[in-house]
Amino acid sequence: MFLSPSHIPRIILFLVCMMVGFTLWEQIFLLNKSFNAINRNWNQLLEISPMNPTPCYPVMNIMFLKTHKTASSTVLNILYRFIENHNLTVALPVSKMHIFHYPRPFKAEYVEGFPSIRQKHNVICNHLRFDLTEVQKIMLNTTQYFSILRNPVSLLESSYVYFRYLPSFNKTRTLNQFLISPLSYYSPHETYNMLIRNTMWYDFGYDNNAEDKEDYVYSVLKEIEQRFQLILIAEYFDESMVLLKNTLCWELEDVVYFKLNFRSKDTIQNLTQESKERAKQWCSLDWKLYKHFNRTFWSRIQDxxxxxxxxxxxxxxxxxxxxxxxxCLLDGKATDKSKIKDSVLQPAQAGEANILGYNLKPGLDTKTMRVCRSMIMPEHKYINLIRDHQKQKIL
Known part of the structure; x- marks a missing residue:
C-alpha cells in the first residue's frame, strides 16, 4: 500500500503528537514519583520529629539547697536515687559528716577530696548555708540550682518540736507560749538562733536577724530569682515533683517517693490564730520569701x-x-520507730518528734528489694552508701 503525498502532513502531525504525549506522560510519572518520595520523607520526618515541643535531655548537673524542715529529706532521697541510677559524682561533706559544717557559710574546702580531686561534681545536695562563689568552685558551669520552701508558720512549729533542746525553745512549754513574747526567750547570739527565726532566709545565705526593710527584701528576692532556676513549695509537694520532673527533663519514676523524716501527728502542736499571725511577724523575712515564691511557683506552672x-x-x-x-511496704504505710525491724532503716530521732519509718514486705525479688529499700533509706544511712560507691569509682 502506497501513501499519497496528501497523507504525509497528517502522518507527521500524528507522530509529533505522539512524541509530545509521551514526553508529557514521562514528566507526570517522574513528578508523581518525586512527590511520593517527598511525601515518604515528610512522613518519616514527622515520625522522628513530631510537631511537639523540642525533645529535652535529662539535667545531670544539679545544686539543691537543702533547707531545714521543708520536706527536703524526701527531695534528698530522690536525688540520691538519681545519683545512683546515673552513676553521677556528688560533692560529699568531709569527715564522714552529712552536712557541710552548717551553720557556717559553705566553703569548697568542706567538700571531701577538695582541692586534690580537680574534677568538678555533678550534684551537691546536703545541708549547707549557701555561698555562690564557693559553690561554683566545685560545681560545673551548667549546673541547675533549685530549692524548696515551706510556710514559715508550720516550719516554726516543726522546728520547735525537733529542736526543743535549744535554749530559746526549752524555756517554754508550748510554741503558743513562746510566740506571746519571743524576744523574752530569744538571743540573736545563740549558736543555732537561725533554727528559731527566719531559718530559710539564713539557709539562702542572708542574715536571719536583719531588719525587715522593703528595699532590702526586694533586692534579696531578686538575687535568689536570678540564681535559682526553680523554687519548689512543700505544701504542694506532688505539684513540685511534677514541675521538677518537667524542668529537669526527668522520668516519672525519678520523682516517685515515700515521705521521709516525718513525725507522728500526735507530736504536732496546735497553734491559735493569734499565734499563727505572730509567727508570720516573728519570721517576717521567711514569710515574704515564701509568699513571693509561692506566687512565682504557680505562675511557672501556668506558663x-x-x-x-x-x-x-x-x-x-x-x-x-x-x-x-x-x-514495697508492709501494711502499705509508715510505722512507729519501735516497730521497724531492720536497724538500717531506723530513722534518726530528734527532740520531741516521733519520726516514723517503714518496713519492707518480705519475699521481694532482688531487683524490687533494691528499688524499694533505696526509697525508704534514711539519709544518714544512704549517704554512707553513696560515699562508699564513690570511693570505689576513684579507686
Missing amino acids: TIGLEKMQQEVEILQARQKEFMQV
Whole structure:
C-alpha cells in the first residue's frame, strides 16, 4: 500500500503528537514519583520529629539547697536515687559528716577530696548555708540550682518540736507560749538562733536577724530569682515533683517517693490564730520569701505546664506512688520507730518528734528489694552508701 503525498502532513502531525504525549506522560510519572518520595520523607520526618515541643535531655548537673524542715529529706532521697541510677559524682561533706559544717557559710574546702580531686561534681545536695562563689568552685558551669520552701508558720512549729533542746525553745512549754513574747526567750547570739527565726532566709545565705526593710527584701528576692532556676513549695509537694520532673527533663519514676523524716501527728502542736499571725511577724523575712515564691511557683506552672495538665500528671504520680506502696511496704504505710525491724532503716530521732519509718514486705525479688529499700533509706544511712560507691569509682 502506497501513501499519497496528501497523507504525509497528517502522518507527521500524528507522530509529533505522539512524541509530545509521551514526553508529557514521562514528566507526570517522574513528578508523581518525586512527590511520593517527598511525601515518604515528610512522613518519616514527622515520625522522628513530631510537631511537639523540642525533645529535652535529662539535667545531670544539679545544686539543691537543702533547707531545714521543708520536706527536703524526701527531695534528698530522690536525688540520691538519681545519683545512683546515673552513676553521677556528688560533692560529699568531709569527715564522714552529712552536712557541710552548717551553720557556717559553705566553703569548697568542706567538700571531701577538695582541692586534690580537680574534677568538678555533678550534684551537691546536703545541708549547707549557701555561698555562690564557693559553690561554683566545685560545681560545673551548667549546673541547675533549685530549692524548696515551706510556710514559715508550720516550719516554726516543726522546728520547735525537733529542736526543743535549744535554749530559746526549752524555756517554754508550748510554741503558743513562746510566740506571746519571743524576744523574752530569744538571743540573736545563740549558736543555732537561725533554727528559731527566719531559718530559710539564713539557709539562702542572708542574715536571719536583719531588719525587715522593703528595699532590702526586694533586692534579696531578686538575687535568689536570678540564681535559682526553680523554687519548689512543700505544701504542694506532688505539684513540685511534677514541675521538677518537667524542668529537669526527668522520668516519672525519678520523682516517685515515700515521705521521709516525718513525725507522728500526735507530736504536732496546735497553734491559735493569734499565734499563727505572730509567727508570720516573728519570721517576717521567711514569710515574704515564701509568699513571693509561692506566687512565682504557680505562675511557672501556668506558663509551662498548665493547671489542667498539672492535675493530670499529679494524679498519675499519685497512682504510681500507691503502686509502689503496695509492692514495697508492709501494711502499705509508715510505722512507729519501735516497730521497724531492720536497724538500717531506723530513722534518726530528734527532740520531741516521733519520726516514723517503714518496713519492707518480705519475699521481694532482688531487683524490687533494691528499688524499694533505696526509697525508704534514711539519709544518714544512704549517704554512707553513696560515699562508699564513690570511693570505689576513684579507686
